[in-house]
Each structure stands twice: as C-alpha cells, then as structure tokens.
Amino acid sequence: MSFIVAIDGPAASGKGTIARALADHFGFHHLDTGLLYRATGARGGDPVEAARSLTAADLARDDLRSAEAGQAASRVAAIPEVRAALVDFQRRFAAQKPGAVLDGRDIGTVICPEAQVKLYVVASDEVRAARRAAELGADPGAMLVQLQERDGRDSERAAAPLRPAQDAMVIDTSDLAIDEAVALAIAAVDRLR
Numbered sequence: 001m002s003f004i005v006a007i008d009g010p011a012a013s014g015k016g017t018i019a020r021a022l023a024d025h026f027g028f029h030h031l032d033t034g035l036l037y038r039a040t041g042a043r044g045g046d047p048v049e050a051a052r053s054l055t056a057a058d059l060a061r062d063d064l065r066s067a068e069a070g071q072a073a074s075r076v077a078a079i080p081e082v083r084a085a086l087v088d089f090q091r092r093f094a095a096q097k098p099g100a101v102l103d104g105r106d107i108g109t110v111i112c113p114e115a116q117v118k119l120y121v122v123a124s125d126e127v128r129a130a131r132r133a134a135e136l137g138a139d140p141g142a143m144l145v146q147l148q149e150r151d152g153r154d155s156e157r158a159a160a161p162l163r164p165a166q167d168a169m170v171i172d173t174s175d176l177a178i179d180e181a182v183a184l185a186i187a188a189v190d191r192l193r
C-alpha cells in the first residue's frame with residue numbers, strides 16, 4: 001500500500017513549501033493540486049471542457065503563478081463539474097509508490113480522505129499577504145485584499161469548501177521559520193510510518 005500525505009490550507013500558508021520538503025525528505029511524489037485549477041482557469045473558454053482535457057503543456061505554462069491566475073483558479077474551482085473532472089487524476093497520482101504528498105484545499109476531506117497523514121496549514125492573514133507580496137513583488141495591502149477575497153470564495157463555496165478534515169493536525173506557520181514548520185510535518189509523518 002502506498003503512503004499518502006494530504007496537506008490543505010489557505011493561500012500562502014506555507015503548505016506548498018512543507019509539501020515539497022516532505023516529498024524530498026521521504027522520497028515521495030508531490031502534486032501541487034492548485035496548478036490543476038490554475039491551468040483550467042488560464043485556458044479560457046469553457047472551464048469544464050478545459051478541466052477534462054488538461055495536458056502536461058497546460059500545467060507547464062509559466063504564467064500560472066500570478067495573482068490573476070490564482071483568482072481565475074478560485075472561480076473555476078467553485079464549479080462542481082470542474083472539480084469532478086480532476087478527481088481521478090489526483091487519486092491516481094496519490095496511489096503511486098512509495099508514497100505521495102498532495103497539497104490543496106480538499107485533499108484530506110474529498111480527494112484522499114483515507115490519507116495516513118492529514119495536515120492543515122494556516123497562518124495569519126497579514127503574514128500570508130506579506131509572504132505572497134514578497135514572492136510576487138506586489139503591494140502587501142493589495143495582496144491582503146486579494147487573499148481574503150480568494151479564501152472567502154474557497155471557504156464559502158458549496159463544492160468541496162476549504163476546511164480542515166476532522167482528523168487533521170493543524171500547523172500554524174505565522175511565527176515559525178520554514179525549518180521549524182517542516183520539522184513538525186516530518187515528525188507527524190514519522191509517527192505514522
């Protein structure tokens with residue numbers, strides 16, 4: 001049986017950094033599931049059709065990291081048929097040996113509720129806005145407004161809203177260095193392996 005680590009949380013909480021570090025440490029595969037929604041939004045046209053026909057080239061576009069791509073992603077991510085079109089790919093990815101780390105919004109709740117380890121990574125709105133602004137070279141105030149709008153949409157949608165799985169371990173990275181957050185996550189996996 002393969003080992004699955006499900007990591008969820010709001011934008012810029014540190015979940016992607018933790019996911020990559022865990023995958024490196026344990027030799028697991030890693031999927032940033034936000035990319036699937038970003039690529040779907042970036043294709044334009046009918047989002048359901050886009051989600052059903054995503055290719056590796058769509059996922060490799062270098063404009064997917066922008067704040068605009070994030071906003072477009074969260075709009076198409078509220079459409080149930082878009083989410084449904086992406087389920088099988090994520091579950092097949094998760095089943096790879098020796099293990100996989102998937103990060104997103106609904107991994108522990110919908111995609112892989114059977115994951116051996118579930119983490120829910122959070123940080124204060126201000127810390128998250130400052131981090132994302134530094135990454136993108138943007139204004140922290142404007143970033144705060146955008147993040148709150150996107151988190152609101154992700155949390156309030158009917159289809160697979162952002163929320164912690166009942167059995168998720170919460171890691172608040174507001175006052176943690178990257179190494180400290182990663183060490184907590186590694187310890188959580190080590191306890192269950």
Ligand code: C5P
Binds near residue numbers: 034070075150
């Ligand atoms: O994680 P990232 O910021 O790249 O995600 C972009 C958007 O994709 C999120 O705001 C959310 O609306 C959507 N998403 C989702 N479910 C996931 C991953 C991302 O709805 N598992």
